[in-house]
Amino acid sequence: MKKIVYLFTLVLVTFSAMAQNNNNSITPQVNVNGEGSVKIKPDYAVITMGAEIKDLDSAKAKKQNDEIIAKMIQVIKKSNVAEKDYQTQRVNLYKTREYQEKKDYFVASQTITITLRSLDNYEKLMADLMAAGANTINGVEFKSTQTEKVATEIRAKAVLNAKKKAEDYASALNQTIGKALIISDQSMVNNPRVYMMKTAMADESAGMDQTLAVGEIEITTNVNVVFELK
Secondary structure, X not given: OHHHHHHHHHHHHHHHHHHHHHHOOOOOEEEEEEEEEEEEOOOEEEEEEEEEEEEOOHHHHHHHHXXXXXXHHHHHHHOOOOHHHEEEEEEEEEEEEEOOOOEEXXXXXXXXXXXEOOHHHHHHHHHHHHHOOOOEEEEEEEEOOOHHHHHHHHHHHHHHHHHHHHHXXXXXXXXXXXXXXXXXXXXXXXXXXXXXXXXXXXXXXXXXXXXXXXXXXEEXXXXXXXXXXX
């Protein structure tokens, strides 16, 4: 009697599992990528530059560095850069060994990050900062205040591009697409960047004329969309 009950229960469980598998059948899908991109002109820059001084005496190195940074701040203020748009950072003082000279030096360095809202002032500001003693440029990044606005527009273009691809594939199979099941977003903004490190520039500040070539910012949105296939 126990064997009959056991077998009957096993049959019920088996049919239940089969019914569940039938109900959870995989929906036919088409998986496509869509892309939208646009290039825009930058309208402001983020500049990171500063000063680096090497001396046998740590106090002298720091003092000279502080004096240069103070002059740089005065230049920034005279250039009508708002106080919220510049900040000192990366203050360092460390000892380094010059093995050829067999001497230990102290290196004091500090950088300032400046958000320049008007690119028309770029050349003059850079020249004035170098004349004040700045000798390192850690990076110049050109950006646009319209980035978010444009990004919103091209997201829609990327989705439509993905939909068109899915329709093309489905049409070739004499099928159609249904609703979107999954959307994955991968966006990228390529800001033109200029890098110069530890450059002896003070004597070259007069040669800064017409060196600005900011290029364009490319904003690219990539989406992966999974559509139902009918």
